[in-house]
Amino acid sequence: MSEMFNDLLRGLLAPQPARLPEPDARLALAALLVRVARSDGDYAETEIARIDRVLATRHGMTAFEAAALRRDAEEFEKQAPDTVRFTRALKDAVPYEHRVEVLEALWSVVLADGVRDEEEDSLLRLVANLLGVNDVDSNMARKRVEEGKA
16 A cells, blocks of 8 residues: 555544645545445446546546546545544545535435445435535435436
C-alpha cells in the first residue's frame, strides 16, 4: 500500500481526525462510493461506470483520471477503517450542502444496477446519519436520483 494510503488511514484513525485536504477527500469519497457499490456483494459494471461518471463530473476529471481514482479507491476501500470513522471524516471535510450531493452520488451508484438491495438501503441510511444529513434531505436526494433530476 502506498504512503499516501498510509497517511490517509492514519488521519482517519486518529482520535480527533483533522479536516481532509482535497486529494484525500476525493479518495475518501471515491472509496465510499466503492464501499456502497460492493455492499450487496455484486460490484456490477453498471455501478463501476456510474462511479467513474460521478467522479469525473464532481471533480472535473477526464474519464481516464476518474477511472484511475476509482481504481485507487478500490484498493483504499479494502484497507479503510470501518464505515463510521470513514464517513465521519468525510462529514468533517465536506459542507452540508455538498454532503447532500454526496448522498445523491451514493444513491446513483446504488440504483445504477436497477436493483434496490436491503444491504445497500441499510448502508445508505447509516451513511446519511453519519454525514449528518437529515431523513427528509436524504429521501429527497434518493427521489431526485430516481427521477433523473440529480
